Amino acid sequence: MGPDRAATKRVTAVDVARSLGLSRATVGFVLNDTPGQTIPESTRQRVLNEAKRLGYHPHSAARALASGRSHIVLLVLPDWPLDYSMRTHLDEASATLDRAGYALVTMVPHPDGQAQPLWETLRPDVVMGMTPFSPREIADIRASGINHVLTPAQREGPLPGEEGLLFADGPRVQVEHLAAQGRRTLAFAAPADPRLAQLSAERSGLAARTATRMPGITWAGDWTIDEGSVATAVAEWLSAGVDGVVAYNDDVAARIVGHAVRTRLRVPDRLAVIGHDDTPLARLFVPALSTIRVDTAGLGRYLAELALSTVNQSAPPVATPEMQAHLVARETT
Amino acid sequence: MGPDRAATKRVTAVDVARSLGLSRATVGFVLNDTPGQTIPESTRQRVLNEAKRLGYHPHSAARALASGRSHIVLLVLPDWPLDYSMRTHLDEASATLDRAGYALVTMVPHPDGQAQPLWETLRPDVVMGMTPFSPREIADIRASGINHVLTPAQREGPLPGEEGLLFADGPRVQVEHLAAQGRRTLAFAAPADPRLAQLSAERSGLAARTATRMPGITWAGDWTIDEGSVATAVAEWLSAGVDGVVAYNDDVAARIVGHAVRTRLRVPDRLAVIGHDDTPLARLFVPALSTIRVDTAGLGRYLAELALSTVNQSAPPVATPEMQAHLVARETT
DNA sequence: ACATCGCACTTGCGCGCGCTAGTCGACTCA
DNA sequence: TGAGTCGACTAGCGCGCGCAAGTGCGATGT
Numbered sequence: 148m149g150p151d152r153a154a155t156k157r158v159t160a161v162d163v164a165r166s167l168g169l170s171r172a173t174v175g176f177v178l179n180d181t182p183g184q185t186i187p188e189s190t191r192q193r194v195l196n197e198a199k200r201l202g203y204h205p206h207s208a209a210r211a212l213a214s215g216r217s218h219i220v221l222l223v224l225p226d227w228p229l230d231y232s233m234r235t236h237l238d239e240a241s242a243t244l245d246r247a248g249y250a251l252v253t254m255v256p257h258p259d260g261q262a263q264p265l266w267e268t269l270r271p272d273v274v275m276g277m278t279p280f281s282p283r284e285i286a287d288i289r290a291s292g293i294n295h296v297l298t299p300a301q302r303e304g305p306l307p308g309e310e311g312l313l314f315a316d317g318p319r320v321q322v323e324h325l326a327a328q329g330r331r332t333l334a335f336a337a338p339a340d341p342r343l344a345q346l347s348a349e350r351s352g353l354a355a356r357t358a359t360r361m362p363g364i365t366w367a368g369d370w371t372i373d374e375g376s377v378a379t380a381v382a383e384w385l386s387a388g389v390d391g392v393v394a395y396n397d398d399v400a401a402r403i404v405g406h407a408v409r410t411r412l413r414v415p416d417r418l419a420v421i422g423h424d425d426t427p428l429a430r431l432f433v434p435a436l437s438t439i440r441v442d443t444a445g446l447g448r449y450l451a452e453l454a455l456s457t458v459n460q461s462a463p464p465v466a467t468p469e470m471q472a473h474l475v476a477r478e479t480t
Numbered sequence: 481m482g483p484d485r486a487a488t489k490r491v492t493a494v495d496v497a498r499s500l501g502l503s504r505a506t507v508g509f510v511l512n513d514t515p516g517q518t519i520p521e522s523t524r525q526r527v528l529n530e531a532k533r534l535g536y537h538p539h540s541a542a543r544a545l546a547s548g549r550s551h552i553v554l555l556v557l558p559d560w561p562l563d564y565s566m567r568t569h570l571d572e573a574s575a576t577l578d579r580a581g582y583a584l585v586t587m588v589p590h591p592d593g594q595a596q597p598l599w600e601t602l603r604p605d606v607v608m609g610m611t612p613f614s615p616r617e618i619a620d621i622r623a624s625g626i627n628h629v630l631t632p633a634q635r636e637g638p639l640p641g642e643e644g645l646l647f648a649d650g651p652r653v654q655v656e657h658l659a660a661q662g663r664r665t666l667a668f669a670a671p672a673d674p675r676l677a678q679l680s681a682e683r684s685g686l687a688a689r690t691a692t693r694m695p696g697i698t699w700a701g702d703w704t705i706d707e708g709s710v711a712t713a714v715a716e717w718l719s720a721g722v723d724g725v726v727a728y729n730d731d732v733a734a735r736i737v738g739h740a741v742r743t744r745l746r747v748p749d750r751l752a753v754i755g756h757d758d759t760p761l762a763r764l765f766v767p768a769l770s771t772i773r774v775d776t777a778g779l780g781r782y783l784a785e786l787a788l789s790t791v792n793q794s795a796p797p798v799a800t801p802e803m804q805a806h807l808v809a810r811e812t813t
Numbered sequence: 814a815c816a817t818c819g820c821a822c823t824t825g826c827g828c829g830c831g832c833t834a835g836t837c838g839a840c841t842c843a
Numbered sequence: 844t845g846a847g848t849c850g851a852c853t854a855g856c857g858c859g860c861g862c863a864a865g866t867g868c869g870a871t872g873t
Contacts, residue, residue, distance in 0.1 A: 157625045159859055170823045175861065183862095185820055202623055204600050208544035209859035212828050217541060218601065238588055245590070250601045252585050257575055267537050268551065268583045290535055292490045401764040408766045428761045431734040433741045492829055503853045508831065516832095518850055542829035545858050 158203045167197050174198075178205065211270070220244055220454045221271035222253045225278045226342045232424050232443040239447030247455050267291045272458045275450065278345070295457045316472035317439045318354035321393045321421045322361070324437070324474050330391030330419055332365040333358050334384055336399045339373035347395050350423070354393045372399050377406045381418070390418060391480075397422035397429040400436050404479055408433075419480040434478035441472050491536045500530050507531070511538065544603070553577055553787045554604035555586045558611045559675045572780030580788050600624045605791045608783065611678070628790045649805035650772045651687035654726045654754045655694070657770070657807050663724030663752055665698040666691050667717055669732045672706035680728050683756070687726045705732050710739045714751070723751060724813075730755035730762045733769050737812055741766075752813040767811035774805050 160178070164171040169190075176184040177194040197203075211217040222240070224233075241251040249272075254265040266274050266288055274288050276298040288296050325333055335351040337343075351369050358366040367389050370380040381403065384392070394400035400422030407414045414420060414434060422429055422438040429436035452464035493511070497504040502523075509517045510527040530536075544550040555573070557566075574584040582605075587598040599607050599621055607621050609631040621629050658666055668684040670676075684702050691699040700722050703713040714736065717725070727733035733755030740747045747753060747767060755762055755771040762769035785797035 157859090161859080171860085172824080172862080173822060176822090179861075181862075185822090187821070190821080204624055206545070206859050207601055207603050208541045208550060209828090210861075211541035212539070212545050212830090212858090213860040213862080215828075215861095241588070242590055250598055255571055255574070257578070265583055268540050270540055291537055398760050398764065401761075405764050405766045427731050428734075428759075428764070431731065431738055431761070432764075433738045433766065490829090494829080504830080505832080505853060505855090506851085509852090512831075514832075518852090520851075523851080539829050542858090543831075545828090545860090546830040546832085548831095548858075 157206070158201045159206070160203065163194065163198050163201055163203050166201065167193060169194070216272050216458070217270050218249050219269055219271040220249050220251050220451075221266055221269060221274045222251060222450075223274065223276040223280075224253050224255050225346070226255060232426070232441060236443035236447040236450075239444040240451040241447075243448045243451035244454065247451075249455065249458075251451070264288075264291075266293055273297060273454045275454055297453065297457060317423050317441065318350045318393060319357045320439055320472045320474050321423065322354050322357040322364075324421060324476065324480060325391035325393065325419055326358075326361055326364055328391070328415075328419060328480050331363060332367055332387070332389045333391045333393060334367040334387075334389045335369045336372045336380070336392050336394040336403055336420075337369050338395050338399050339371050339376070343395070350395060351393075372402055374402070377402050378410075381406055381410075381412065384418065385412075392418060392420045394420055394422045396424050397426045397436055397438055400438070400479070401428055401432055404432065404434065404436065415478070415480050421480050425475050429475070429477070437477045437480040438475050439472045440475050490539070491534045492539070493536065496527065496531050496534055496536050499534065500526060502527070549605050549791070550603050551582050552602050552604040553582050553584050553784075554599055554602060554607045555584060555783075556607065556609040556613075557586050557588050558679070559589060566776070569776040569780040569783075572777040573784040574780075576781045576784035577787065580784075582788065582791075584784070597621075597624075599626055606630060606787045608787055630786065630790060650756050650774065651683045651726060652690045653772055653805045653807050654756065655687050655690040655697075657754060657809065657813060658724035658726065658752055659691075659694055659697055661724070661748075661752060661813050664696060665700055665720070665722045666724045666726060667700040667720075667722045668702045669705045669713070669725050669727040669736055669753075670702050671728050671732050672704050672709070676728070683728060684726075705735055707735070710735050711743075714739055714743075714745065717751065718745075725751060725753045727753055727755045729757050730759045730769055730771055733771070733812070734761055734765055737765065737767065737769065748811070748813050754813050758808050762808070762810070770810045770813040771808050772805045773808050 160171050160174045164174045167174075173186070173190070174194055175181070177186055177191050178198065207218070222237070237251070237253060244251045252265065252269060252271065264287070270291070271293065273295040274293055274297070276296075279298045280288070280296065285296055285298075322333060333354075335354055337347045337351060355366050355368075358364045365388075367384070367387055370376070370383070372380055372394075383389075392400075392403060394403060400420050403418075403420050404414055406412075407418060407420075412418060420436070422436045425438045425440035429438040449464055449466060455461075456463045493504050493507045497507045500507070506519070506523070507527055508514070510519055510524050511531065540551070555570070570584070570586060577584045585598065585602060585604065597620070598604075603624070604626065606628040607626055607630070609629075612631045613621070613629065618629055618631075655666060666687075668687055670680045670684060688699050688701075691697045700717070700720055703709070703716070705713055705727075716722075725733075725736060727736065733753050736751075736753050737747055739745075740751060740753075745751060753769070755769045758771045758773035762771040782797055782799060788794075789796045
C-alpha cells in the first residue's frame with residue numbers, strides 16, 4: 148500500500164527491544180558491550196539471539212551521529228600510477244582495520260580540485276596520506292572537523308626514523324648490491340612522469356648518499372628516462388664509464404634494459420641495471436630484472452595499526468624488521 | 481574546562497541560522513535547493529555567504545540519517561590482481577560520481593569472510609560488482625537494507641547486450657587480428673591463478689566462438705600457462721601446428737614470448753602472440769607485445785552514470801562506441 | 814528496623830539534518 | 844471590507860543510536 152519505502156523496512160534496535168519486552172537502552176548496552184553496565188549473561192544471550200534472528204544491523208550513520216566517530220579511515224593515495232605492490236599493501240591494511248571494526252576508504256586527490264573532498268563527505272576518524280600534505284591541505288582537513296591527520300611528515304615527530312619507512316631502504320640496497328657486484332660508477336635513472344618527481348628525488352637522494360659514503364664508488368648523478376631519452380642516456384653513461392644503474396622502478400629499468408637488448412649492448416656485462424618494486428614485469432622480462440622487493444603486506448598492517456593507535460590514543464605499533472627492502476637478484480646485475 | 485571534545489567544535493546549520501537571525505529550516509532550504517520553497521535571492525546569498533564565512537560543512541552522517549541516502553556508491557572489485565587499466569577506470573568513475581555529489585568507495589571481498597562487509601558499515605545507496613554476485617551475496621546485501629544492487633548479471637536484464645561490455649570485445653578483436661595476419665590455428669593461453677578462472681573462461685569462450693565462426697580457422701583450445709607449463713605448452717602448440725596464440729592478458733603473453741625468446745623461437749614468424757590490456761609491460765617488452773586496449777576511462781564514466789541513473793530512477797546512460805576494444809599491433813603478431 | 818548498596822534494568826536527551834505542516838503579514842480581487 | 848492568495852519564512856518531528864541519569868528491588872550490614 149505505502150510507497151516503495153516499505154520495500155525494505157529496516158530492523159532497528161527498537162524492534163529487537165520490543166520483541167523481547169526490553170528497553171532499547173538495554174539492547175544498546177548489550178550490543179556495544181558498554182562498560183560500566185551489569186548485564187546478566189541470560190539477558191545478553193537473549194538479546195544477541197534475537198538480534199541475529201531478526202537480522203538486525205546497526206545503522207552506521209546513526210551510530211556515527213550519536214557517537215561522533217565514523218569508524219572510517221581515509222587513506223589519500225599518491226597521484227602516481229598505482230604500482231603492483233600497492234594493491235597488496237592496501238588489501239592488508241584494509242583487512243587489519245576491518246578486524247577492528249574500521250573501514251578503509253581510499254581516494255586519489257583530483258588535480259582539478261575535487262568538488263567534495265572525500266574527507267568532508269565521509270567524515271573519517273583519521274586521514275592518512277602516503278605522501279606529505281601541504282599545510283593548506285592539513286588546515287582544510289582539520290577545518291572539516293577531523294582531529295587526526297597522519298602523513299609521513301607528521302609521523303616523523305613521534306616516531307623518529309619511521310618517516311621514510313615506506314620506501315627508505317630500497318635505494319640503499321640497490322646501491323650496495325651494485326657495489327658488491329663490482330660496479331664502480333653508478334647513475335640514477337628517474338621516470339619522466341612529473342607526478343613522480345618528488346618521490347624519485349627522495350630515492351635518488353638516498354642512493355647518492357649511500358654511494359658517496361662508500362669508498363671507491365663514483366656517483367654520476369640522475370638521468371631522466373623516457374622513450375625518447377633512453378638512447379642518449381645510455382650513450383652518455385657508456386662514455387662516462389657508468390657501469391651500474393639504479394632505476395627508480397621496474398618500468399624504468401625495463402626501458403633501459405629493453406634499449407640495451409635492441410642495441411645489442413650486453414647486460415649486465417657492460418651495464419648492470421637494478422629496478423625497484425618487483426612487479427610481475429621484472430620476473431617476466433628477458434633478461435629478468437634484478438629488483439627490490441618490499442613486504443607490502445607487512446607495511447599495510449603496520450599502517451593500519453598506526454591508524455588504530457591514533458584513534459584509540461594508544462601506543463603506536465612497533466615496526467618489524469621484516470618490512471625492510473629485500474634484494475631480488477636476477478639477470479640484469 | 482570540558483574534555484577535548486571542545487577541540488574542534490563543528491559548525492552546524494544552527495550556527496549559520498543563528499548568526500543570521502534566521503531559522504534552521506530556511507538555511508536548510510537554501511543549502512539543499514529544496515524544491516517547492518520560495519526563497520528570495522537576497523536571503524539565498526546571505527545564507528550562502530555566511531555558510532562559507534563560518535566554514536560550514538554539512539555532516540554527512542546526519543544527512544544520511546535524515547534523508548535515508550548516504551550518497552555513497554560501493555564498488556566491489558574482483559579478487560583478481562588489479563591490472564593496470566583498472567586504475568584509470570576507477571579514477572574516472574570516482575570523478576564522475578564526485579561531480580554528482582557521490583563518493584565512490586571500493587572494496588575487495590575478503591576470502592576468509594570479512595568481519596563486517598563494507599556494505600553494512602557504509603550503507604551505500606548502490607552496490608555494484610564487476611563480477612556477478614552469488615544469490616546468497618545478493619540476499620545478504622538486500623537484507624542490509626540496500627535496494628540497488630548492480631552486477632553484470634543484473635544489468636543484463638534491463639540493458640541487453642551491455643552485460644559483457646566491460647570485457648566483451650577484446651577476445652573477438654584478438655582472434656580477428658590473428659586471422660587477418662594469416663594465422664590459421666589458434667590456441668588460448670589462460671592464466672594459472674584460480675581467481676581468474678571464471679573471467680578467463682569467458683574470454684576464452686568468446687574467442688572460441690569467434691574463431692569457429694570464421695572459415696579456415698581451427699580452434700585448438702585452452703592451455704594454462706605458468707612458469708612450469710609454458711615450455712610444454714609451446715612445444716605442444718608447435719607440434720599441433722598452432723601459429724597464433726590468444727593470451728588472456730599481457731602477463732601471460734609476456735611469459736610465452738619470454739620463453740620463445742629464450743629458446744630462440746622466432747616470434748611472430750613461427751608463433752604470433754597477442755595480449756590483452758595494454759599494460760606498460762606490453763610496450764616495454766622486447767619484442768613489444770601486440771595487445772588490446774580498452775577505453776577504461778570511458779568505461780569508468782559509464783559505470784558511474786549507470787550507478788547515478790539507478791539511484792535517481794532516471795534513464796540509464798547510453799554506451800558510446802569508443803568503449804570498444806582497440807587493437808594495438810606491435811611486434812609479436 | 815532502617816539505611817545502604819549493587820543489580821538489572823528504563824527514561825529520555827541530544828547528535829545534525831530533511832522536510833512537512835504550519836504561521837503571519839502583504840497583496841489582490843470582488 | 845472581507846475572503847482569498849501568495850511569498851517568506853518558522854516550529855518541530857523523526858531518522859537510529861550512544862549514553863548519562865535515574866528507578867525499583869532484593870540482599871546485606873548494624
